[in-house]
Amino acid sequence: MNQFQEKTYLWLFFFYGLSFFVLGISALQQKFRHKSEFPLLTTIQLLGAFGVLHGIAEWIAMLRMMKAYDNFEWQLYTVETLLTGFSFLFLMIFGFSMVLKETTKNIKIHIWVPLLILALWLFFFLGRISSVPKDLMWQITIFNNLTRYFMGLPGAILAGISFFQNSNHLKGLRLSSYANMYMIAGMFFFLYGLTSGVFITPLDIFPSNVLNHVVFYHYTGIPVELVRAISAIGITVITIRIFDSFSWEIQKRFNEYEQHQLLIQERKKTIQMVHDQIIQRLFGAGMLVESLLDVSENDETRMGLEELKSDLNETIKEARDFLKTFSSSYIGIEDLKENLLNLIEQFQRTNNINCDYNYLVPTMVMGKISTDINAELYYIIQEALMNIQKHSKAKNVRISVYSSLKALVVELDDDGVGFDSNKKNTEGYGLQNMKDRVIRINGSMKIKSGKEGTRIMIKVPWEDEQE
Incomplete structure (x- = not known):
């Protein structure tokens, strides 16, 4: 060279x-x-x-x-x-x-x-x-x-x-x-x-x-x-x-x-407008009907006014129910962390099982989860904890909640005795109830169980992904 x-x-x-x-x-x-x-x-x-x-x-x-x-x-x-x-x-x-x-x-x-x-x-x-x-x-x-x-x-x-x-x-x-x-x-x-x-x-x-x-x-x-x-x-x-x-x-x-925050602001404006203008006007109309009832002596007129009053009250009730649902829709994910924390604290107070809770969903989440799905997730996790308490003989449980571009993910791991998830006779009412709830929210659930414990992974697509 x-x-x-x-x-x-x-x-x-x-x-x-x-x-x-x-x-x-x-x-x-x-x-x-x-x-x-x-x-x-x-x-x-x-x-x-x-x-x-x-x-x-x-x-x-x-x-x-x-x-x-x-x-x-x-x-x-x-x-x-x-x-x-x-x-x-x-x-x-x-x-x-x-x-x-x-x-x-x-x-x-x-x-x-x-x-x-x-x-x-x-x-x-x-x-x-x-x-x-x-x-x-x-x-x-x-x-x-x-x-x-x-x-x-x-x-x-x-x-x-x-x-x-x-x-x-x-x-x-x-x-x-x-x-x-x-x-x-x-x-x-x-x-x-x-x-x-x-x-x-x-x-x-x-x-x-x-x-x-x-x-x-x-x-x-x-x-x-x-x-x-x-x-x-x-x-x-x-x-x-x-x-x-x-x-x-x-x-x-x-x-x-940013889009999520804009949606929340628009919803707040709509709620305020419906409450301050439409409901208040309906309430004012109801007060006017009551005044007419006080001075009316004609039975047919009074009957008509009573029906009108009943309709107005029902309309006000429906409007308020709508506002309640509308105000909480798509922002339920913000309450999930606190709700699960309360559930886990209650679980630990009544059981000798250590529970490690990791909530890794950032403030800027990838999508939206409605209040209904939020509630279903809560009950799914509650059911899983009940199954762990009754059957697993576990000493430790870890719950992890995190997000991706397409879904919200919940993982539950325990160090219990496990079970054969492939056998139908191992699926009690609790496990079947969890599966039914997951199906209702268009999610998926994977269960992996063995002698070292059980892992349950639940994925729920963001609602804009479902659409």
Whole structure:
């Protein structure tokens, strides 16, 4: 390799590392949100950790190429390999978490599988290099290749798949431009996984003796490091642009909140107008009828006036009932937090069950829930707590209420004995009553029960979504 090629490779490693480091810092600066319409936000810290660690690892590789620290070459290579391994750990957990999020919530396979692979890798790696054998650099290269095969390649592939899944999710929200960005980011991750997890340092061990960066250069005439750098830059640029989509969620919340407040103000004006003008005029007409009754002596006239008085009173009553319903409609969600808090306090006073209540619905909610649906939700949760009290033998209950762009979500978790939700004879009146109420409000209910407890998830679409 001549001097020009060496400088070119150094610059490649520099920008390669810089790209991932910038990606990591940008991702870590994003605010973590446990509940978000964008699943990427719930795992963004993992992507950030990958970017920072991998960027530093590539810079250490650049230092080794510069041969500025030849006396510490194997130590630098060891640190580089360890950082690479841990960076791929975070990438793999990120990919697993996004792809298997719904199906592995309880067993945490998306965490334990990568950790198990890393633990085995670390055990053998540290065991081999601790004795400082004569072929130490060769030994480190073996383990560097292994972490790329068993963590880097699957991690990048899973990350790519997760971006494709998010793309479909955004298409459902009519965010086509952001959906296309997710698709492009996914393709860059696939390219990165192929070049960093397949075409690696050649060794006299299969498959690196067949597929390696030398073979790649021989058939393409392009250094694999160049393709890695391009994929890293592509991932970073597109992902940072994707971060803009997160502000869309906040803007959506703000717009919905403004519309909601305008609706409330308009309703208040209508209520005031009906009360101050229409009802008062009806009341005045009723007073006039009563005055006429006092002076009228004709029986037929008095009968007609009595009917008119009765009609006026009934009209006033109906108008007041309408105002009562109209004033509370679509703002019931604001009372849900307090109503549930009172219910839970009452539940704890009469039971030896600890109840953890998490109300995560922001002030700027995504939609509207009427008073009727508010009441149904209250009775559903009340019924669930009664079932827990009677049958679960639980010591702890957690109730979480949160919102998304499309629905209000309620989750109830207990650590009781559980039951087989697939058996019909386990569905008592209480559970069936809950299901009937959920159907009435166009919601959905999922029940997952086992020896470790029961989870009930209820989703109620915002009323503008139902329409």
